[in-house]
Amino acid sequence: MESQSQQQDSPVYANYEDMRNSGPTSSTAYMINMGPGAVATEQPQQRKRSGLNQQYRGFKTSENEPRGCMEWLVTILSVLVFIITSPISIFICFKVVAEYERAIIFRLGRLSGGARGPGMFFILPCIDEYRKVDLRTVTFNVPQQEMLTKDSVTVTVDAVVYYRISDPLYAVIQVEDYSLSTRLLAATTLRNIVGTRNLSELLTEREILAHHMQATLDEATEPWGVMVERVEIKDVSLPVSMQRAMAAEAEAARDARAKVIAAEGEKKSATALKEASDVISSSPSALQLRYLQTLSSISAEKNSTIVFPLPMELLTPYLAKYAQLMPPPSTLPPVPEKSDAELINAAAAWPKTNL
Structure with missing residues (x-):
């Protein structure tokens, strides 16, 4: 203890x-x-x-280094000014930061302790200055970046980055403007990552690319006291000509798959019909049952016309009976043949009508 x-x-x-x-x-x-x-x-x-x-x-900072005589003198004078001008100086020397803020104090240009807050803190007049740092999560849009992918396709990509300050001291001392630096680094990192990916990977692996970008930004911004919490790729825009080409390619692929599926269905149906015909040909009564089943399905639809297929086997006895009554083709009287001259004279003798 x-x-x-x-x-x-x-x-x-x-x-x-x-x-x-x-x-x-x-x-x-x-x-x-x-x-x-x-x-x-x-x-x-x-x-x-x-x-x-x-x-x-x-x-290493200079806050714990020994101060010179001039610095001690100026500090003592500042304290005397505070005492003389009190209680008016109290309203100037006491500052307040909110729960989501921290204050970094510099005394004569040197760091004076760590981050202060939340709540009230005290500064000496004329020699102390402080900077507030907001610890809340900040969101910004990465400007649209037009770039080439690995397979030489021009795309336009934009993203959203969420970050916050994890170390206020580093955010003030280690970098001049942590917000601007993070924004520029995000834009550069997005271009670098997109340039190493193919178009298909860029369209189908957005989540993986976002995690990769987040890890890269977080590692680069850690010395600045900035933690990148999340990165999301909003949109990937393609040129109109590329969109048309991809749409035509997808349509052709779908048509090819549809034709293949239709051909396979025809093949299976032909095989099933062949097997059915073999079964029906082995039993003559099966064809009659099929006729009756077809009639029942037609009558169920309330049609006014019913087509009844009549097997030719039923008419065979009647055809054989009447075939005996008909004379053979050789006993029929021959048709007289006319010459060309007789046909011309008959056409000339045909009565003409006035049209």
């Missing part, structure tokens, strides 16, 4: 106390270098970051 209280009272530990308690979703593990008994504190439910995390922890 004593060692723990000594660690909490140490100035280095106090610098990072506010950042360590920045929230249950913080993804940063703060390393406090305190000799052989170094302590690493980490919030629960945090997401594991890359191995570069330890490399940027504990970067």
Whole structure:
């Protein structure tokens, strides 16, 4: 307990106390270098970051370096000004940050402790300045990027990026404008990822590409204290000519599949009809039963006309009986043949009518 209280009272530990308690979703593990008994504190439910995390922890600042005589003099004068002008100076020197904000204080240009907030904090007049950092999730649209895919197809892609500040101290000290830097990096990363993928992969594997882009951005922005939470690819636009070509290709593929399916159906139906005809030919009564079944199906539809197929086998005895009464073809009288001259004279003698 004593060692723990000594660690909490140490100035280095106090610098990072506010950042360590920045929230249950913080993804940063703060390393406090305190000799052989170094302590690493980490919030629960945090997401594991890359191995570069330890490399940027504990970067050197000038807050614990000894101050010069001029700095001490200016600090004393600032305190005297605060005392003389109080209670008016109280309204100027006390600041408040909201629950979702943190404040980084600089005293004479040097870092003065870690991130402060939420709540009220105190600054000295004339020598202290502070910067607020918003810890809420920020959403921005990546501008539409027109680029070539791996198979040389021009596409236009846009995405949405969600990020938040996981370390306010790094967001202020390590980068000039973390918001602008993250936006430019997102646009560049999107172009790089799309350029290494084919068009089919870009259209069918959006989720995989989004996760890849999110991991790449998160690793690059970690030294800035920025954590990229989510990346979504909104739309992939193709040229009109490419859309028509893909539509024609898909239509041709569907037509080919339809013809193949129809041909297979015809083949199966022909095989089934052949088997049925073999069964019917083996039993003459089966054909009559089929006729009766057809008649029942026709009559069920309330048709006014019923076509009744009459088997030729029923007419065979009657045809044989009347064939005996007919004379043979050789006994019929011959038809007289006329010559061409007789046909011409008959046509000339035909009466003519006035039309």
